[in-house]
Amino acid sequence: MKIRNLTFAVCTSLLIASCTDKKSNEQTETLSKSASDCNCSELNLIQTNAFGEHLEDWKNVKKGGELYTGDCIEKDENDTIIRKLEFKNGWVVRELRKENVFDDIYTIIKDMRYKQLQKDKGFSMGLSLFMAGDKFRHILSYEEYKNGNLYDKWSVGASGKSISVSRYAIKGDIINWWSEQDSISGTNMRSKLKCLKDAELFKGLENEMEWTENNIQDDEFYQTLNCLKDELKPFNYWKVK
Numbered sequence: 001m002k003i004r005n006l007t008f009a010v011c012t013s014l015l016i017a018s019c020t021d022k023k024s025n026e027q028t029e030t031l032s033k034s035a036s037d038c039n040c041s042e043l044n045l046i047q048t049n050a051f052g053e054h055l056e057d058w059k060n061v062k063k064g065g066e067l068y069t070g071d072c073i074e075k076d077e078n079d080t081i082i083r084k085l086e087f088k089n090g091w092v093v094r095e096l097r098k099e100n101v102f103d104d105i106y107t108i109i110k111d112m113r114y115k116q117l118q119k120d121k122g123f124s125m126g127l128s129l130f131m132a133g134d135k136f137r138h139i140l141s142y143e144e145y146k147n148g149n150l151y152d153k154w155s156v157g158a159s160g161k162s163i164s165v166s167r168y169a170i171k172g173d174i175i176n177w178w179s180e181q182d183s184i185s186g187t188n189m190r191s192k193l194k195c196l197k198d199a200e201l202f203k204g205l206e207n208e209m210e211w212t213e214n215n216i217q218d219d220e221f222y223q224t225l226n227c228l229k230d231e232l233k234p235f236n237y238w239k240v241k
Contacts, residue, residue: 110124
């Protein structure tokens, strides 16, 4: 169970038919389009493996027979940019994604930099499923990397009268059920959140520390989610109007 809710303007006024191999030194912090960007479909990103499966290959990516340096973008049916890949000499070095929460609300769910295709710096997150009749949608999972190492990882479950938070990594320390046990002092409580004051501790399916609070009153449910927005950043949720 478990990126950063950023609001940003998406520039869609530039409609470029093809891309060049020039790349500005400025890093694009939002999913906007510049004159040197192209559609990802113009590159040879998709390769077919021995089993006939069509998969993305993030190295040796070419445009017009040359290793590509620059950015490519993908749009959704609303003509909104939902993905950007940054290349250097044919290798993916950064991926940005955003997702439609519902209606016209979008949020960035990934901004990750890579070295030799390995996660180096940035974050990614997942959103909860959104079904007909749901009153809200929330960040379900989050992970963050620094200097090639997992720095923070958590997940949140919220439905009915229950809210649970699972912790996998805190400030660079990988934690699990067994690592947090001490024969003398007992369970290390550092993974417990103040927002879930009456939560019970469980061993999760992946041996993670899972804190669950049940029987939350209706008026306290959203108060608890608001509390998590401060204590478990960048957790967020969106209510249906």
